[in-house]
Amino acid sequence: MRQANKQLNLLSSVTRHDILNQLMALKGYLYLSKDKIDNPTVLSGYIQKEEQAANTIERQIKFTKDYQELGVSSPEWQNVNVSIKKAVASLPMRDVSVEVDLKNPEIFADRLFEKVFYNLIDNALRYGGTGGTDIKPIRFSSQESGTSLAMVCEDDGVGITPEDKKKLFTRGFGKNTGLGLFLSHEILAITGITITENGTTGKGARFEITVPNGAYRFMGTGGK
Numbered sequence: 001m002r003q004a005n006k007q008l009n010l011l012s013s014v015t016r017h018d019i020l021n022q023l024m025a026l027k028g029y030l031y032l033s034k035d036k037i038d039n040p041t042v043l044s045g046y047i048q049k050e051e052q053a054a055n056t057i058e059r060q061i062k063f064t065k066d067y068q069e070l071g072v073s074s075p076e077w078q079n080v081n082v083s084i085k086k087a088v089a090s091l092p093m094r095d096v097s098v099e100v101d102l103k104n105p106e107i108f109a110d111r112l113f114e115k116v117f118y119n120l121i122d123n124a125l126r127y128g129g130t131g132g133t134d135i136k137p138i139r140f141s142s143q144e145s146g147t148s149l150a151m152v153c154e155d156d157g158v159g160i161t162p163e164d165k166k167k168l169f170t171r172g173f174g175k176n177t178g179l180g181l182f183l184s185h186e187i188l189a190i191t192g193i194t195i196t197e198n199g200t201t202g203k204g205a206r207f208e209i210t211v212p213n214g215a216y217r218f219m220g221t222g223g224k
Contacts, residue, residue, distance in 0.1 A: 019060050026053040060179065070112055070183075075191050077106045078113045079219065080151065084140060087118040096125060097137040105142055105149060108215040110190040112183075117153075119180035120207055124155035127205070149216045151209040159201040168197055191215055 029049045036043040081100040088098050098121065107113065117140075124138045136156040143150050160168065167173040169185040188195055192212050199206030 019057055022053045022057045022060070026050055026057070029053070070186060071110060071190050073111050075108055075110050077108055077217070078111075080105050080107060080117075080140070080142075083114040084117045084121075086114050087121050090118060091121055091125065093125070099137045099139045099141075101140045101142050101151070103142050103144075104219045105151070105211075106217050106219055107151075107193070107211055108191055109193065110187050112187045116184040116187055116195075116209070119184045120153045122180060124153070124157065124205065127155075127157045147213055149211040151211065153207040153209075154199070154204060156204045159199050159204050160197055161201050165197055169195070 029046045033043055033046045033050070036046060081104055084098060084100050121138055139152075139154045141152050141154075143152075164173075169181050171179065171182040173182075185195055188209065193215065194210045195207060196210075197205060197207050
């Protein structure tokens with residue numbers, strides 16, 4: 001009941017506040033555009049802003065659909081590498097490759113588990129890379145300790161500042177919609193899994209997912 005109430009309150013907030021704000025911006029630029037029909041340069045800038053607002057609204061609506069489904073079905077065992085590969089198939093990878101986890105773990109998690117990897121890879125594609133021709137792959141690996149399994153996602157981007165780390169998984173924080181990492185945090189929390197970012201600024205992002213005992217198992221060599 002607590003989880004359901006939390007989700008309903010958040011969905012209401014996103015729908016009322018975030019989407020209405022974007023609609024206000026969209027309508028404002030449409031109004032300004034009417035007076036610039038004969039000025040293609042200025043008009044083009046307004047149209048770009050309108051497209052950005054429309055795209056943000058689309059992502060926010062998709063978020064509400066995903067968040068509404070969170071926790072609806074019982075958690076189940078899911079293969080990490082299969083989830084990663086499904087996420088890769090849904091993203092514009094360009095020339096960036098992804099190294100999956102050779103230990104090939106399975107995780108007991110909510111059915112939206114794949115969204116976690118989609119958001120991590122999407123984040124790396126947006127902010128990772130050095131801009132050079134030698135693009136390093138996004139790397140997934142895991143290390144078992146006595147009490148948990150640490151799954152790691154690393155890229156070679158600019159990294160995340162110490163100040164941003166404090167707000168990274170907060171709804172609305174970020175340069176895009178600020179919803180992807182928040183949703184990832186919520187998906188994992190359903191089965192007691194945590195996620196943190198402990199990379200070094202200037203050397204890339206490093207997301208670490210900690211899975212408690214009983215919520216992971218190994219299926220042999222995962223391959224690439």
